[in-house]
Each structure stands twice: as structure tokens, then as C-alpha cells.
Amino acid sequence: MAKEFIHTLLYLLGLHSARTQTSAAERAAVARHASGCKRLAEIGVFEGATTRVIADNMHPEAEFHGIDPFFKGRIGVCWNEFIARREARWGKHGSNIKFFHGFSFDAAKSISGDFDFIFIDGDHSLEGITKDWKDWSVRVQPGAIIALHDSVVPDFDPHRGSLGSVQYYESHIRHDDRFEVVEIVDSLAVLRRKQGA
């Protein structure tokens, strides 16, 4: 807890940035694919580093749902959420972000309609990604994008091979006939829903 608080303090002083496991190349790819999109979702916000990148690039009138349980620490505060909300405020179009406090499987029931961009980066367990893929792959229109973090083992971190998200991508997602793989950037897989699928 103390570590999180100190990080938040250093963040407020401008000495730390919002933390993220995404690489600069992955964030650049997310920015490209989110560009001009009008209805977006991110599953797993953490400190909002990628949330801000998405918001900076989406259509100015877009609706963007940031979904995370934002687990609270011992004194009842989620410092990650505190930072994520500041990132949202400082970014472009930040007021278009709606934060959903809860799990992706509950958000899938509460938030209706389709999306033109979804970034999945929440529960990386086999059970978690299996459920996310079933719930969210049906929520994009033909031509729309789903980007999944930690789906491919990047050269710089071979240990990610043990993640359920990598295993499920390899066994199911990349063979899903409804989608084509548009690009792979480090651990990020970007897929587009095929026309008519």
C-alpha cells in the first residue's frame, strides 16, 4: 500500500508517469486503430496510460467506456483509479470517457450496443480471456477492431508464454473465422471483424 501511495505522490509531483505494461510500439498501434472511432471500450484500465492514448485519438464526439474493478486498498482508496481519472482529465476528449466500476463480464451485460474499437487487457487468466472473448467478440461490427494485449510472446519478455491470454490466443482467437489478424506488435494482436461475419 505504501508503495502505491508513494508512487501516486511522485505522480502528482510530476516525477512518475502513469504506469503501464504496454510498450511504446503497442500504444502507437492502439492510437492508429482507435483513430476516429466513435464507440470504444477498454477492458482493464489500470492507471489509464493507454486510456489516454485512445481518448486522444478517437473521434471528438466518441463514447468511450473504461472498464475496471479498480480494487480498493486497505484505506478504501484505489490509487490506480485516482491516477486514471487524472490522465483522463488531462487528455483530449477525456470528458467522453465513462468509467465502469466492475468486471468486464458485468459490463458486457450493463453496457448495450456495438463498438468499433475494443481493447482487451483485463484478466489474463485462461478463464478470464475465454469469457472476455465470448462476451466481447460479438460486440464489434464488421470492419471494427479488437486489440488484445498479452496475446503473443514478445522477444523482450519470454515469460509471458505462461499467460492464459497467450495460450487462448494461440488455441482459439487467431483461428476465429469471423476475424482477420491485421497486425502483431510486440505482445499486442490486432484483429478486424470480417465483412459479413
Ligand SMILES: C[S@@+](CC[C@H](N)C(=O)[O-])C[C@H]1O[C@@H](n2cnc3c(N)ncnc32)[C@H](O)[C@@H]1O
Ligand atoms: C494489465 S492492467 C491494464 C493495463 C492498461 N490497459 C494499460 O494499457 O496500461 C490489468 C487491469 O485489469 C483489471 N482487471 C482485472 N480483471 C478484470 C476484469 N475481469 N474486467 C475488467 N478489468 C479487469 C485490473 O484491475 C487491472 O487494472
